[in-house]
Amino acid sequence: KQEVTQIPAALSVPEGENLVLNCSFTDSAIYNLQWFRQDPGKGLTSLLLIQSSQREQTSGRLNASLDKSSGRSTLYIAASQPGDSATYLCAVSLYSGGGADGLTFGKGTHLIIQP
Amino acid sequence: GAVVSQHPSRVICKSGTSVKIECRSLDFQATTMFWYRQFPKQSLMLMATSNEGSKATYEQGVEKDKFLINHASLTLSTLTVTSAHPEDSSFYICSARWGLEPQHFGDGTRLSIL
Secondary structure (H helix, E strand, O other), rough: OOOOEEEEEEEEEOOOOOEEEEEEEOOEEEEEEEEEEEEEOOOOEEEEEEOOOOOOOEEEOEEEEEEEOOOEEEEEEEEHHHHHHHEEEEEEEEEEEEEEEEEEEOOOOEEEEEO | OOOOEEEEOEEEOOOOEEEEEEEEEEOOOOOOOEEEEEEOOOOOEEEEEEEEEOEEEEOOOOOOOOOEEEEEEEEEEEEEEEOHHHHOOEEEEEEEEOOOOOOOOOOOOEEEOO
């Protein structure tokens, strides 16, 4: 059974710092990996999606890397801003005969950026 | 971008009530829809996968007779929590996708059973 672990569980840093959030998964036979942002009481915003054949994806100040063989991904946030405060979720999907399975999520990293 | 609408966003009702949650793909056809739930301080957990016109596939530990899923069209799936009890209080969120495209998520439904 796939398990996804995110470290740290919570992080509070001053504005402007560069951050690294970590995600690990137990079954390396993934179809893709996604990073999401979840604001309190809200749904999910997809940030980056990395296919199993890819090593990284970038969007603005965000960069996500994937090392499938070791079961790890990192989300790098450059020049953090108070608006980045949210819970960041890592999720992976396995491939089944009918297509990509539903996602297995980590518990998230609760990020607070202090002004 | 692809939009998924989930309704209602919040439900508060008495124990024993059945509650229906709708998930609609507004600008694309969803061949597959997923239902997840999230208990406080826990991760989102997949409950079931539904393909249009087929019976839903439930994850281990999810009671199919309690959580009724209907995916009768390519743009609508419903989750009905039958005879809800306080332990069913949770955040329920759906997602939809076309083919092997990425899943797009609704905004979720906060269900509180008194």
